[in-house]
Amino acid sequence: VEFQGEEGTGLGPTLEFYALVAAEFQRTSLGIWLCDDDFPDDESRQVDLGGGLKPPGYYVQRSCGLFPAPFPQDSDELERITKLFLFLGIFLAKCIQDNRLVDLPISQPFFKLLCMGDIKSNMSKLLYQTRVESDCHFSEIQSEASTEEGQDTYSVGSFDEDSKSEFILDPPKPKPPAWYHGILTWEDFELVNPHRAQFLKELKALSVKRRQILGNKSLSEDEKNTRLQDLMLKNPMGSGPPLSVEDLG
Known part of the structure; x- marks a missing residue:
């Protein structure tokens, strides 16, 4: 340089x-x-x-x-x-x-x-998958070539029937997940964004308490509403009054 x-x-x-x-x-x-x-x-x-x-x-x-x-x-x-x-x-x-x-x-x-995850465990897996996929692709090409050579001409009606039966036996596969699916964990989220992770954890705990109150059959409707109004979140700024669920919009 x-x-x-x-x-x-x-x-x-x-x-x-x-x-x-x-x-x-x-x-x-x-x-x-x-x-x-x-x-x-x-x-x-x-x-x-x-x-x-x-x-x-x-x-x-x-x-x-x-x-x-x-x-x-x-x-x-x-x-x-x-x-x-x-x-x-x-x-x-x-x-x-x-x-x-x-x-x-x-x-x-x-x-x-x-690294698409843990590099130590993924490198050998990726190499193996690449090799298997290439072998499968080569065998599919050979199979299609041999099938085309041995096929006679079919009518349009017979082709449609075969297509329908093939569609039933082999339905369309669901869309694969995104490439980053399952790589990061909740611990990674806490490490990268601890403030939002703490807020979501408190919000999840508040949601559990809310379901418990609503599912408590021993409480009357007025008692449930009173306890729901008492559910509060800590102020994210660290000081100040707690926030109710209604304050979150």
């Missing part, structure tokens, strides 16, 4: 290039990482990742590491974000190829998504 306007080349500028790119990817203004704006992390402080001392909030600093921010599928920012993550993938691949270590604190849940 050689910087424009500088004479130095070799290992030093190359390592500086990797460090600067890794630092730029951690900028909050990019908007690609989950960031706790309302809940400042304890590690949010002035830091220097290679481009000089920056104020708190300039870089995304989270104790669990970096995790992609959620965006609506119809957002106008998706094209820009996709290009950034594409460049990030190329950058990390080049780091692995050159055997370079970069200061890019990727969270464990994001790493699980990149």
Whole structure:
């Protein structure tokens, strides 16, 4: 790597290039990482990742590491974000190829998504599935070729009958789940977004209490309504009065 306007080349500028790119990817203004704006992390402080001392909030600093921010599928920012993550993938691949270590604190849940789960148990499974699928595909091609050679001409009516019977014996299969289905767990959600995870846990406990009250046959309707009104959630700001279910909208 050689910087424009500088004479130095070799290992030093190359390592500086990797460090600067890794630092730029951690900028909050990019908007690609989950960031706790309302809940400042304890590690949010002035830091220097290679481009000089920056104020708190300039870089995304989270104790669990970096995790992609959620965006609506119809957002106008998706094209820009996709290009950034594409460049990030190329950058990390080049780091692995050159055997370079970069200061890019990727969270464990994001790493699980990149590796499609636990990389130790999935690599051999993926290789085996690829080999089996290729063998099955080759055998299907051979079977179709031999069947076509031995077939006589059929009428349209007989073809329709065969199609109907085949449809009954082999109904259409359900749509497969998304590629990320089942990779992340509730523990990963608590690690990436502890505030929302805590809120959902309290909301779930409140829902259980509500069902218990409604299913209690020993209570009258007035007693049920009174107990339902007493169900409260802790204030997410940490202070202030508790919130009722009606306050959540």
